Amino acid sequence: MVALVPSLLRQELANLAAQDQRIDGRAQFEARELTLETDCLYNAEGSAKVTWGDTIIYAGVKFEMRTPWPDRPAQGSLMCSAELRPIAGRKYEPGPPSPESIELSRVVDRGIRESNCIDMDKLCIIPGEKVLGVMIDIHVLSDQGNIFDACALGAIAALRTAIVPAERFDIGEDYPLTVSMTPTMASFTRVGGRYVLDANEEEELGGDERIHITLGDEGHLHSLQKGLRGTLTPAEFAEILEVAQSRCAELAELVNSKEA
């Protein structure tokens, strides 16, 4: 069964691709409908819910006061962690973080970190003694394809609407976290031999390698990742990069529209 179904599915997906079609009727570079809600979780200092097709994720931001790393005494820290808990789907099992969930966390983390949208110097309260740590936790509740883009979107939206609980830490009045940029991700999966944007569950099951592109303001690249078995040509990358440019700009606009 396990071997047979994906091979039938692969054949079906290849036939559709040959006719420039997708299994759910979308165009090659068309994404599913999505909704973004922010400020939706009591107790989180910033939060977002992303419903992306049938994929659902929540992201929550918490702050903690900690002592700085010895080599960076005047800088705060940022950590982004995505949990693929067993609630997300039948295939997920309890246990320590899987390689997949570690990859997801790190790819989303890099996109935000490398864009430098958070000024680590501004998170310093007392050099050498007290700095703020920003923790973004992402909870995948329903995985029906392309959790990477959904998690990246939820993470930046939660971050951009986060309020630093300064009163709780006795360092003055609460204030909004400064986030200078809106990095967003566009992911492509090879399905039936060609790349499609925003693969759904079936396309991921019967597809090959995936490419994750995180772009910041002005379309600069901040994080790239190729996952799973397969290769791509520079020409293919150039094509999807162009699609990612317009897609990421759209997503950034959506996130920016949510700011308080």
Added chain:
Amino acid sequence: MGGYGDIQLLREDGLRLDGRKVDEMREVVIEAGVLPAADGSAWVKHGLNIAVCAVYGPMEAHPRKIQRQDRAVIDVRYNMAPFSTSDRIRPGFNRRSREISKVTAEALESVVLVERYPRSKIRVEIEILAAEAGTRCVGLTAAAVALADAGIPMRDMIVGVAAGKVEDTVVLDLDKAEDNYGQADLPMGILPTTGEIAFLQMDGDLSVEEYNTCLEYNMKAAKEIHAIQIDALKRRYEQKMGGGV
């Protein structure tokens, strides 16, 4: 129970800090069928608590040592999201969540007709997204709706409710301050139709009279929450049938 005497939890007029009467519960909102990946699911907002529950199965029980020849086993995972409390929780199981998962599973096994599915497993995944006292009860309420949404036969629903004591007064459905500084907490899982108790914990200090009042309050709240559970399932069912009855 903290039992600190210096925090005032009841107002001069006899109402509670959030304006509720002693036997009044927080607002409860329930949606069934919220997670497309799951076989059954539910979203419950109880006061400021938010719990989401997914049910997968019945499916093959593995590892095999957990299999029961005569019935299904219910595998519950109760987990609090890192951002669900005021101080971030480190991800992963802890002793508290393991205990709650265990007693929740046993409560659900008392209502699900597990003997219909020998050698199988039913996975119940409870995620607490926002916590404001009483999350184990909210999780239980959500699990019952998710099981029903998955079409798994049960002899009754289960409702999670808690009553307790603050300033020597019995109150229904403790909020965060009352939970932290109150004198007792009595969470129960109640079968609303029969009035049986499938989940029972308690800590603090209660006289027999106070216990009886707690029980009375819990039973009353169970009926109210049960009506909200049924309403959520009916709305879900109507949606599935394409709207309207």
